[in-house]
Amino acid sequence: MKSVAEICSDLIRFDTTNPGSAERPAAEYVATLLADAGIEPVVFESAPGRTTVVARVDGDSSDALLIHGHLDVVPADPSEWRLHPFSGEIEDGLVHGRGAVDMKGTCAMTLATVLGMAARGERPRRDLVLAFLADEEATGDYGSRYAVTEHRELFDGVSQAISESGAFSVPAGDARVYPIAVGERGTAWMKLTAHGVAGHGSMPAVDNPVATLVHALSRLASHEWPVRLTPPVTAMIEAIAEITGQPVDLDRVEAEIPRLGPLGALLHGLIRNSANPTMLEAGYKVNVVPSTATAHVDGRYMPGLRAEFLQTLDELLGPKVVREFVNLEDAPSAPYPSPFFTELSAALVAEDPAARPIPYVMSGGTDAKSFAGLGIDGYGFAPLMLTPDLDYNGMFHGKDERVPVAGLEFGVRVLTRLLA
Known part of the structure; x- marks a missing residue:
């Protein structure tokens, strides 16, 4: 089975610039990984090349959790980068390239987690719906908006969701703060x-x-x-x-x-x-x-x-x-405090005893807005342990985007604790 760093690197090598090259090749890669693990993917297009993958993994409870991520990325000028933005090169313990942070690294963590559980024969505690979406970096018209209107049935039974822009580490003396987005x-x-x-x-x-x-x-x-x-x-x-x-x-x-x-x-x-x-x-x-x-x-x-x-x-x-x-x-918000926020926090602390989870509101927007229209409470939870020298927020849409291999591996462990 591929490692989380290898999956991240593979995804980065697909140029899914929006506007530009479309998501189809990356979506087919994701669908193949899922199918090879015995997880049946549903693949659909909202327009030629604008491709989304959704899959359901049966768990012990039909109260489903949605994990969603987007396969498209913003443009990158190779002349401004030290390494080519679509090289996916792994160097000095870092995966480099456009999407490493936003958000192919998170998609890779999701895939590595569910594929690992499938390989070990582990059943999740609740049904999982996995969505790898097109067009988040624009309006979502070809991605999440299309999915919730034309394929509403794929999200039946989902009450909560997790996705990008939360649960990344921020140094705070002897502790590490992990902001979990609640809106x-x-x-x-x-x-x-x-x-x-x-x-x-x-x-x-x-x-x-x-x-x-x-x-x-x-x-x-x-x-x-x-x-x-x-x-x-x-x-x-x-x-x-x-x-x-x-x-x-x-x-x-x-x-x-x-x-x-x-x-x-x-x-x-x-x-x-x-x-x-x-x-x-x-x-x-x-x-x-x-x-x-x-x-x-x-x-x-x-x-x-x-x-x-x-x-x-x-x-x-x-x-x-x-x-x-x-x-x-609209500006979506999720319940806080809540039992689910406590679950998310516990998964972080179990892997990092120095973790101090706190609530957070994202300054930007995500596909959570579309799913909020279905009554799904969305939390920003893409667990990632960073080294103090990495400016996480500064790498969103910035140049020389990169993510630590060890940070991705940490995220897989946290997600496994949350889901298994």
Whole structure:
């Protein structure tokens, strides 16, 4: 049987850039591994090449747990990487390449866990539904959204789910903190359009849409969104204070973040809404004032703060800028505290006695949003023990992405404890 590092390396070698090469070859690889282990996969496409694999493993309880991951990755420019981003090279105890962290490493841990259990004849404590999805790095229209609408029956009986962006180690003195995600910020990707009067670039502009849009974007980019502490984030801060023995003033959290070091870095994207201009397009000739200008904005809002976010956004943009949503998704949350959170924590502590699990809210979004629509509680739990020099969050969509082999092996042991 292949090791978890070998599976991770194999998956990285499939260029599943989104937009770009599609997930079909990687999905076929996953389906073959499952079928060879006696686990029957269901393979389907939402469009040519946009392929998802789902499989069910019978357990001792029909209350099923979903483990989902995505096979697509964001683009990578080989000229910016020390090793080729699709080499999957294993060097100095690290697996290198695009997707090592986000999230082919996690898919490899899931596969190595269930394949290992199958080889040993071990039956999981509850039914497992495994989903290896397309298109998470865009809107999920070709992946999780398609799966939950067109193949809803594959997720029957699922009450809880685990996936990416949680349970990674963060150094904290003699302890290691493992943030387990119990929610994530909502997504509001928007296209902004300003209309005006076309004219000659040498003449005073009657109504220049480029200027209108740029002024609006400047107001948006310079806006200081107020700190809004949701209950899970408050619980996270209180847990950090207890673990470190350093009280944190909740009334001035932002000022407290720097002294908390790596633990403080976890809070940066969790204490307020945000809206970042990311794309801008206007005009076709230097001496022509165009009639329209467009921009795209990546907006994120905390659970429960959608109405406040949109109201502030409209005030900043002003009446002459029209917004339309490219992708609008609610901010899902899972119960905390809960018996399942306790189970997840226990699996970590059993493998790492120095582990200190805490609740966490993800600043970005995952496919958990789609499954939340089916009433499935999603937790970010992709256990990974890291060396202190690795900036886990910095490698998401960054260059020279890599993951420790020992960290992947740790994750397999934790998942096995959770599932067996």
